[in-house]
Amino acid sequence: MPVFEELSKSTSFGGRQLTLSHDSTSTGTRMKLSVYVPPAAERAPVPCVFWLSGLTCTEENFTVKAGAQRMASELGLIVVAPDTSPRGEGVANDDAYDLGQGAGFYVDATAAPWTPHFKMYSYVTEELPALIREAFPVRPGALGVMGHSMGGHGALTVAMRNPELFKSVSAFSPIVAPSQVPWGQKAFTAYLGEDQAAWKAHDACELVRERGFPTQILVDQGDADGFLEEQLQTWRLVDACKEAGQSAKIRMQPGYDHSYFFIATFIDDHLRHHARILG
């Protein structure tokens, strides 16, 4: 792994749980990520799934809280969890938790002061896939993407815009229509400017209607999630998939909230979804 510096390494379910860093050409910053390498990857190339995290998260939250390693080991999946934004002293930021560092929203910023470093779309769709393929035994064509909340938005949108790259997609509690809700409107205004035409290219509901996705979309959403009504509005994705004839399994899970306890409960289903499609 010449490009990556290894910050930590632990054995987990017979595989390797790594924390890595590297200089990113997309963001112009040092980026951190975690990578789980299952035992099967020591023998032959295996499928790989990216995990995109939500607001305030780093590469660590999913890695220590989701309990994904057990099933990733069993199914033989590499799982890659990047940080959610560029970071550092020279990088633009905002005091709010939902803008700036920790809140990259998986777009390439085109508005000041975010333009120089906030290039998370290019990072997760171009630079990171190439680096991961170079450093780990990823089976060609077998890449999927999943995420949570802001990262659920990220997973759905980067997959629909790049179906030749990402063959499978799923999301927990995604922001399905960022153009229509406060989190998305605030972030897109800052990163993409006032012209809402540019927003549509990063809005999952718009993309479902415009492009769709070749394989079934899996979404889990807790009905006790405090963000459901104002920010997530899952029903918009249900409607869009119905209208567009998009194959989707969108499940409302009774009693579950927005936390990693929810994610941990259903992560096995998501990993199985990706493994089934990625073959």
Next chain:
Amino acid sequence: MPVFEELSKSTSFGGRQLTLSHDSTSTGTRMKLSVYVPPAAERAPVPCVFWLSGLTCTEENFTVKAGAQRMASELGLIVVAPDTSPRGEGVANDDAYDLGQGAGFYVDATAAPWTPHFKMYSYVTEELPALIREAFPVRPGALGVMGHSMGGHGALTVAMRNPELFKSVSAFSPIVAPSQVPWGQKAFTAYLGEDQAAWKAHDACELVRERGFPTQILVDQGDADGFLEEQLQTWRLVDACKEAGQSAKIRMQPGYDHSYFFIATFIDDHLRHHARILG
């Protein structure tokens, strides 16, 4: 749950993951703990297992990192994880990570300045079992204890001293002979004083030779654990069990370190061990 204040509640694997607090008569402080209540406990009393954490931990580490809820839900086990010491401004402390707040060592302190609040032995063997039985549907007589590192020491010693209370015991990376290693010698000198006779009552290897435990002891230890040689010295427990004829399964796990990635890998085995003995 009149005695407990509920600080948070999340649905997890069909059960309830709670964070609670209460005024402790043992420590004279407000104590926090986490409790996982499996779906089966809504229908009938179920067995309960205490988890005792290691140095620097609170009630949160195990709860968010071990991934225990999945198997606890499947087996129908209540899992209780208390904090590792009293805390607060009026509570004695030390700048070191291995003494004072976050490092209670599951003993009742008899030396200044620790005596007034550092009563973790009484807390986990008397007060907490009584409160948990009052607030949750624990099947009578079906209580076990497990822990990690300092908490592995805690689990082994409180179980052997109270076999009528704890019917099953297991540990990850336990400090098996605190009287013989720096962590234990420092803590016991501070909490129990210079007289090493008092230390023996809280030393797992001494207790194995003196009392033993009625059911099999399960221990997992990673051979890549950086604390193995100096602080944990698992071979001392192997020898003590052999000499005393104590039934024990002590496994060296190749490649594993001291982290929660190790715990998460083998927590299912430990929960099954407790469920089998607790019936």
